[in-house]
Amino acid sequence: MIKRRLKSFDYSLLIVYVLLSIFGLIMVYSASMITSIQIYEVESNFFFKRQLMFLMLSYVMCIVAAILPYKKYKNNIFLMVMIFMMFALLIGLFLRGQTVNNATSWISIMGVSFQPAEFVKLALIIYLAAVYSKKQPYINDFNKGVVPPVVILCLFCFLIVLQPDVGTAAIIFATGAIIVFCAGMNWKNLFKLSGIGIFLIFIFVSVMSLTGHSFITETRMARFTSFMDPFKYELDEGLQLVNSYVAIGSGGLTGVGLGKSIQKLGYLPEAHTDFIMAIIAEELGVLGVGFVLFCLGFIVLKGFHLGMKCKDAFGSLLAFGISGLIGIQTFINLGGVAGLIPITGVTLPFVSYGGTSLMVLSICIGLLMSVSSRANLEMKEKEKLDS
Template identity: 80%
Template sequence: MIKRRLKSLDYSLLIVYVVLSVFGLIMIYSASMVTSIQIYDVESDYFFLKQSKVLVLSYLICFVAAIIPYRNYKNNIFLIFMMLTMLAFLVGLLLYGRTVNNATSWISIFGFQFQPAEFVKLAIIVYLAAVYSKKQPYINDFNKGVIPPVVFLCFFSFLIVLQPDIGTAAIIFATGAIVVFCAGMNWKNLFKLMGIGIVIIAIFATIMSLTGNSLITQTRIDRFTSFMDPFKYELDEGLQLVNSYVAIGSGGIMGVGLGKSIQKLGYLPEAHTDFIMAIIAEELGVLGVGFVLFCLGFIVLKGFHLGMKCKDAFGSLLAFGIAGLIGIQTFINLGGVSGLIPITGVTLPFVSYGGTSLIVLSGCMGLLLSVSIQANLDMETKEKSKIN
């Protein structure tokens, strides 16, 4: 069975994923070696080694997720267990989480630290894809077929907003919206959902204001104003964006050379995380940036193509959701690095340093590969039945 599934594997998708993640590992070493010594007082390869260990685990997770038929995740018991686990993590996070950069996003269990919100990204995709695939016979029944899953989406997004982690909450909500949009409901129900979404956002903002956790804080105002005119605030809130511009502008077509970035020498804070694309632009130029965009674009487009190709509603919605997640997260990261949108602290998929993010996205790739395997197997079965 495993041998048959491996034969039907989409190796182009797998190769691009592996190449991109290895490239990201190389760039993490390049971007973090000075920071490791100057800021964290550790060996220059500290972050490289940590990410290497996570990458090996991520490959294993991707392989297992690809080999297991994705239809197993449609089981009601699994879905209930998964959502209750995510709920327990998020509630535990609010009570016992560790605060980093003004957000309580980290939790520690048995000595392992991770970000539960990252796992919610994948859990929401699986949950919405499974539920809406089962609701296909009455998908246009607004009260019965549309609303119940959306309530879960809004509730989990709200728990993440409370951390507060607006960027991750926006990614989860937008990814969920893509799955909902692709579920096949009519335009009338979609417009109703849009109206309800606006009302829910207003309610979120009101509740947070009443509880003293206003969405409009001075920190966020400063972040927005610095995004509009970073050079006016280049010594504080605009520091990262200004130095990101300098890094991008210094790279040119070919870059200054791998490992030769100036901005990573203490000028661009946390260059190995959400601003790693600025270092890629400086060291490898337009060619390096183009390579990353090609790989990410290939994965996203392949995911959407697979969603249209797959005849199973669950598999199709899984593919759409995963492609949407990677595409949205890429846009938000690059938008922040280039100054198109305010900085949110979101990682660049498969490239930025971040263990939890890499593990979850690798799980997503495994599911995407599982969908492609099953689609190819179904096609082979159909062709054989025609011949017979």
């Protein structure tokens, strides 16, 4: 049985994931070594060593997730415990959360700091995929089949917006919307759900304004105005975007050379996290950027293809949700780096520095491999029966 499982794994997905994560580790070292010394006053390989530790742990998590049958996560008790734990972690942020960059997104347990919202991304994908796969017989019953899981989704997004972390909330909501769309409900229910969603957003913004907690804060307005005309605010709000443009424009086809970036010398803030793609463009040029886009595009398309190929509703929705998450997060990060959308502080999947994000996304790859393995085995069994 183990031999059959090993043969059925999609090793192309694993190879691309490993190559991209190792590339990300190299770029984290290159982008962070000056920052480590100048700003954090630690050794130059501080962030590299931490990312390497998280990467090794992530590989283990990926393998475990790939080996375990994904259908075990459909268990009702597991789903209830998982959702309760995520809810407790988000509530815990308001009690003992750590504030970084004006957002209370971090929590420390037994000396280990992490972002609960990253785990919420994965938890909600599993939850929505499991629930909607069970509701297939009555998926077009709006009150019974559609609404209940969406209420849970909106509740979690609301708690994350309050941190405030609008970027992560947007990623989670959009990923949930993809799963809802792929669940197979009719267009009438989809339009009805969209209308209710717009109405609730309007109510939320209005209530926040009436209670003196305006959703449109000075910080958010600054991000929007600097995105519209970064050179007008190049000494303050537009600093990151202007220096991102300089880095991207300096790279050309092959870049200035690995480790030779000028912008990482204190000019571009968050060079090893949100804006690591700008450093890749500067040091490795179009070729480096192309490699990252190819790898991420391969993973996303592979996941969507798997979602269409898998005959099991839970596995299919799981694949669609994971691919949607990686694709949306990539778009939001690169959109901010290129000035296409306002900067949100979202990291680039598998490449940016960040242990929590790397571990969660690695588990996602493991789940995709688990779904792929099951789908391949079922296909081979069907071929045997047909022959």
